[in-house]
Amino acid sequence: EQWGKVRALIDDTGARVQEAGPSVPVEVLGLSGTPEAGDVLNVVDGEAKAREIADYRGRKARETLAAQGSRTTLDQLLAQAKAGGPVKELPIVVKADVQGSAEAIMQALEKIGNDEVRVRVLHAGVGAITESDVQLADASNAPIIGFNVRANAQARDSANQKGVEIRYYSIIYNVVDDVTAAASGMLSAEIKETFIGYAKILQVFKVTGVGKVAGCIVTEGVARRHAGVRLLRDNVVIHEGKLKTLKRFKDEVKEVHVSQECGMAFENYEDIREGDVIEIFTTEEIERSL
Numbered sequence: 001e002q003w004g005k006v007r008a009l010i011d012d013t014g015a016r017v018q019e020a021g022p023s024v025p026v027e028v029l030g031l032s033g034t035p036e037a038g039d040v041l042n043v044v045d046g047e048a049k050a051r052e053i054a055d056y057r058g059r060k061a062r063e064t065l066a067a068q069g070s071r072t073t074l075d076q077l078l079a080q081a082k083a084g085g086p087v088k089e090l091p092i093v094v095k096a097d098v099q100g101s102a103e104a105i106m107q108a109l110e111k112i113g114n115d116e117v118r119v120r121v122l123h124a125g126v127g128a129i130t131e132s133d134v135q136l137a138d139a140s141n142a143p144i145i146g147f148n149v150r151a152n153a154q155a156r157d158s159a160n161q162k163g164v165e166i167r168y169y170s171i172i173y174n175v176v177d178d179v180t181a182a183a184s185g186m187l188s189a190e191i192k193e194t195f196i197g198y199a200k201i202l203q204v205f206k207v208t209g210v211g212k213v214a215g216c217i218v219t220e221g222v223a224r225r226h227a228g229v230r231l232l233r234d235n236v237v238i239h240e241g242k243l244k245t246l247k248r249f250k251d252e253v254k255e256v257h258v259s260q261e262c263g264m265a266f267e268n269y270e271d272i273r274e275g276d277v278i279e280i281f282t283t284e285e286i287e288r289s290l
Helices: 047-083 099-109 131-140 153-162 172-184
Strands: 004-011 026-031 088-096 117-126 144-147 166-169 190-207 211-224 228-233 236-248 255-257 261-266 277-286
Touching: 004 047, 088 099, 088 131, 088 172, 099 117, 099 144, 099 172, 117 131, 117 172, 131 144, 131 153, 144 172, 153 166, 166 172, 190 261, 211 236, 211 277, 228 261, 236 255
Parallel strands: 088 117, 088 144, 144 166
Antiparallel strands: 004 026, 190 211, 190 277, 211 255, 211 261, 228 236, 228 277, 236 261
């Protein structure tokens, strides 16, 4: 994806040479960017032709990566929907000052996650952050990590226009900490349930504007307004929902304690009978971390 005009060839002794044949190692000066180990260097007749080919290959590479990202996400959503929950991905583009740093960051980031959330490095390259990197990040909704590199002016302008986040780092474990925190934020919260009481339905009333109301006595613990409830009939759960109203005599109250009588109505549910038992509980969302 890089192009340029050969300005100089330097052999392994530091001398400038005019040409290099097969199996002759040389440094090539004049490329528009930093290629990666293993890239193929093609020689063409003119600079315009080289730029045209590089632009085309860069565009195709970005389209391929973006398409792979979409397919991966859709495939995972389909598979996880059958299993009962989605796998979420955090896509990231990495640019570093040297190849060793890029590879180390990529390996560290791809270890982050579990069977619910994981990090996917779309691209890990060497050199300044370019407009091409911003285009790839924008297509995949990914942030860009710059390790000891900065974005050029065109890339900064493009990132501002597209809303692509660029973060700069000089310490690898800071990269890992921030990405781990971001991935943790994608985890579904753990729901902690706490049992708080039982009530028994003594009588069922029909109240205008409210519907069916259960006249109850709290047999254990406490009943709280807006708490979660399960309706038990012969020790079988037949409904789970929330309390719509909780009254003592004619007054709406926040809670009713053991041995006290009260009136309860459920949200969007009225199949209640004398003798049914109401199990009352609260829920709390607990943030999880990787």
